Amino acid sequence: MRLATRKDGSRDGQLVILSPDGGHCAPAPVRTLQEAIEHWDVFAAEALAIDAFPDALKPDALAAPLPRAWQWLDGSAFESHGALMDKVLGITPEKTGRPLMYQGLSDRFYGPTDDIPMPDEALGIDFEGEYGVIVDNVPMGIDADAAMAHIRLVVQINDWSLRALAGPEMKTGFGWVQAKPACSMAPFAVTPGELGDQWRDGRVCMDLLVDWNGVRFGAANGAPMGFGFHELVAHAARTRHLPAGTVIGSGTVSNPDFREVGSSCIAERRGIEIVDEGAPRTAFMCFGDRVRMEARTEDGRTPFGAIDQRVIAYQGA
C-alpha cells in the first residue's frame, strides 16, 4: 500500500491511497495519516479493501505524506558517512557501540515540490538524502525484534542542514537546533511489504538517486546501514514511549565506496575532497539551486516518488 497526502488548505491535508499503478488515488477512510497511524490495523484493513481509485494523482498538489509529526528522531547509521563527517567537523566522538540520534523539529515537513526558504546562503545550505520509517505506538523499553512490527510505513526524506552552524552546535554537546531546519518528504509513504525484498533486516536496500541542478550527485544504496531501523526504534524507545506517527530517520545514505557511487549530501563530498586533495572544492547550495532525490528498486520502480525542489531566499514572515 502506498499513501499520499493531498494539499487541501488544512494543516494536515487529506490522506489518499494510491492505485496499484500509482496514477490514480482514492480518499482514505480517515482524513489524515496521523489518524491512520494511530489506529493502524483498523485503517489498513479498510484501506486494503478499496479497489476504486477515481481521482487522477496530481504530483504538484501533494504535501509530505505526514505534514507534521509529534516526534522526529534522526539517526546517523551509515558509518562511512559518520567517520568522514567527524573528520570534517573536527569532532572526536565517543564510540559507544550504540546508534547516534538527535531529535529535530517535526511540526513541519515540507512537501516534495515545495520551495525551501533559507535565511542566508552563507550558512552552508546542504541536502541530506535519507530513508525513514513511521511507527505506531511503541512502548518504552521494547527490544529491536519486537520493534520491527511497529514499523508501519517507510518514507524518503531530505534532511536540510546548515553546515556553518552544525559544527559549532555539535561541539556544545547539546546537538543541533539552528543547524537543522524543517525536512522534506518524498510524496509516498509505503508499507514495508510494498518494497518486497528491497526491505531486508530493517533496511531499505535501494539506490537513492540524488541530482543537484540536474547532474547526478549520488546513487548510494541503503543496505549498508550499521543499524537496522528496528534497532533505531528500540534505541529511541529505551526511556520513552514513542507516540504513533513518530518518524525515525537513517541519517544520510552513504556507502564505503562513495568515491564511485557518489554521496547523498554535499558535506560528504567535501569531506572526500578534504581527505583526497587537502581542501574542499565543492561549494554548498545557492538560492535557486534544485535538488532531486528518488529511490529506485533493482527493477526500476520508484515507490516513494521524487523530491524535486528549489532553495529560495527567505523573505521574512
Next chain:
Amino acid sequence: MRLATRKDGSRDGQLVILSPDGGHCAPAPVRTLQEAIEHWDVFAAEALAIDAFPDALKPDALAAPLPRAWQWLDGSAFESHGALMDKVLGITPEKTGRPLMYQGLSDRFYGPTDDIPMPDEALGIDFEGEYGVIVDNVPMGIDADAAMAHIRLVVQINDWSLRALAGPEMKTGFGWVQAKPACSMAPFAVTPGELGDQWRDGRVCMDLLVDWNGVRFGAANGAPMGFGFHELVAHAARTRHLPAGTVIGSGTVSNPDFREVGSSCIAERRGIEIVDEGAPRTAFMCFGDRVRMEARTEDGRTPFGAIDQRVIAYQGA
C-alpha cells in the same frame, strides 16, 4: 490570567480559567490550551471577560497545562549550573556566546501529581527544576525584542533527567535522547502580567523551592539567567518558524551562591561535592522518592502551583 487543564479522559484535557483566588475555575471558551495559544488574542479577550467560576478546583485532577506540544526546546541559561555540569561530565564545550539549547520530547508532559515511571534506578534519576514559556506563532528570524511579545504564558517545569546516560550522549555531539524522558509541568500556566514585577527582562525572578522527600533541597532564584526568555526564543527561531504552543525552557535554575541557596537538581549538588570534597556524596533518586517544586513570589504567592510527585518503577507497557 492563570490557566489549567483538567483531566477528562481525552488526550489534551479540558482547559479551565482560574478564579482570582485560585480556588475555583471556569471552563475556557476553547477546549484545549493548544487551541487557545493558536488564536491567543481572541482567546484572551474572551477569557478575560469571564467573571463566574462555578467549579471547585481539584488539584489532583489536573494534567499539565499543555499536556503535549509540537515542540520543546530547552536551554541551559544559568551559567553557574552549566559551568559545574561541564566539570562533572568532563566536557569542555565550545564557548560561543550564544544560548545552549536542545530539542526534547514534547508529545507528553506529565501532570503535576502524576507518578513518574522510570525504567531503572541505575540510570541516575534526577529532577531539574526550571521555568519555561509558551509562545504563539513566532516567525523565523525574529529578533529578541520582537520575540518578547510572543511570550504568552509562563510555566514551571521538572525536566526529568537520567544522568548515567547524559554524559555519554553529550559526548556524541548529537545531544540527548535517552537521557531526557518526558518532563512534568506545574499545574498553572500564567500570563507574564500575572507575575507583576517578578517578571523582569524576560526572566522569572522568583525563588524555586525544591523539596526532595520533604527536605528543602534548593531555593534558587530565576533572576540570574544569562539570557532572557526572549533571547532564547529568538535563538530558537533563527532558522525555523516556531509553531504556536512551542515550549522554551530555561534549564535548571541555579545561582552563583549555590552553596547557600541550594540546587534545583541533584547533579548540581554532586558537582559541588566533587569540587569541595573530591567525590559526590549525594545519590540520585530511588523508586518511591518524591520531589516537590513550587516557585514563590517575594510576597508569598505561588502562581504556578506545585509539582509534587513520586518516581516509580516502570512495569512495562
